[in-house]
Amino acid sequence: MGIEVEADGLTKSFGRHTVWRDVSLTLPAGEISVMLGPSGTGKTVFLKTLVGLVRPERGRVVINGVDIVSCRERQLYRTRRLMGVMFQDGALFGSMNLYDNIAFPLREHTRRNERQIRSIVEEKMAMVGLSGAESKLPGEISGGMRKRAGLARALVLDPEFILCDEPDSGLDPVRTAYLSQLLIDLNAQIDATILIVTHNIQMARTVPDNIGMLYRRQLVTFGPREVLLTSDEPVVAQFLNGRRSGPIGMSEEKDAAATAAEAMTEPDLDDVRGVVPQLTPTPGQPYRQAAARRQERVMRILHQLPPAAQQGILAGRHEVSHERTG
Ligand SMILES: Nc1ncnc2c1ncn2[C@@H]1O[C@H](COP(=O)(O)OP(=O)(O)OP(=O)(O)O)[C@@H](O)[C@H]1O
Ligand SMILES: [Mg+2]
Secondary structure, three states: OOOOEEEEEEEEEEOOEEEEEEEEEEEOOOOEEEEEOOOOOOHHHHHHHHOOOOOOOEEEEEEOOEEOOOOOHHHHHHHHOOEEEEOOOOOOOOOOOHHHHHHHHHHHHOOOOHHHHHHHHHHHHHHOOOOOOOOOOHHHOOHHHHHHHHHHHHHOOOOOEEEEEOOOOOOOHHHHHHHHHHHHHHHHHHOOEEEEEOOOHHHHHHOOOEEEEEEOOEEEEEEEHHHHHOOOOHHHHHHHHOOOOOOEOOOOEOOHHHHHHHHHHOOOOOOOOOOOOOOOOOOOOOOOHHHHHHHHHHHHHHHHOOHHHHHHHHHHHHHHHHHHHO
């Protein structure tokens, strides 16, 4: 089963600029979570903090009982072996072909022989639709292919915690739909804990069990997907609908007068808030164990959630039990 990841009271600044403060959340073991937030709110910095690449001034990140903020280098290295990261820019080595890029973590962290490495690399490349591109250099392929190569590389060590920074950016809508399904199927197969940073609302609505949002240097919400999807917070509604009117501006937060003026000029498009069914594994794939665990977990905290979220959870309940028996 995937591992629980706990962030506790995290604060990060660069010089005098505070990226976010006092961020606490728990990614439940084996569940899929999405982090949303306007550009520049520190989603990538948060993700890098969870894998120990960025060091916060305050707080803990506890993974498998180890606080990776304060532990020794060697223990951090060992804990990292449990994680697979797909970086926002792909982060491939430009002078290495795709095969060697994807094989890199296996050569770095394991003693597998070349025959074993070949079989793992080919399996993961097929999984992300890159078979046949082994000898290509990153500079010779499309941006979307680079992203998928980054995902294949994140998967070779069979991670228990997978982090994806905007996996959909640079992908066309059809590839994004395939990727969403791939993440669900992957979760069903290996039951890994998955954190996805994305601006893709369709992915955010249909893939995760939990959704959080960073805004104004804070984690404004994190919890079961139904909470954010039914929220009537202006910032959430603006973000989910991709509207200009709302508290988020092009470069900074706006004042109330500007917000009101804009609401007058922007046409009222269909509101995309609301709970839609979560994707389920492709027929033939295993049942998602996380779905049942999450079901029990949210029922225990149901009474603490807003009424709209409660309704969304109760309405979706039969889907989970149906999936299990079906
Ligand atoms: N190494 C660094 N040194 C100084 N400032 C940094 C560094 N890394 C990030 N920042 C700053 O931290 C803030 C958050 O950056 P981050 O990349 O996490 O944003 P983001 O939410 O991922 O945005 P996007 O959606 O555009 O990817 C930005 O103001 C950025 O300039
Ligand atoms: Mg980013």
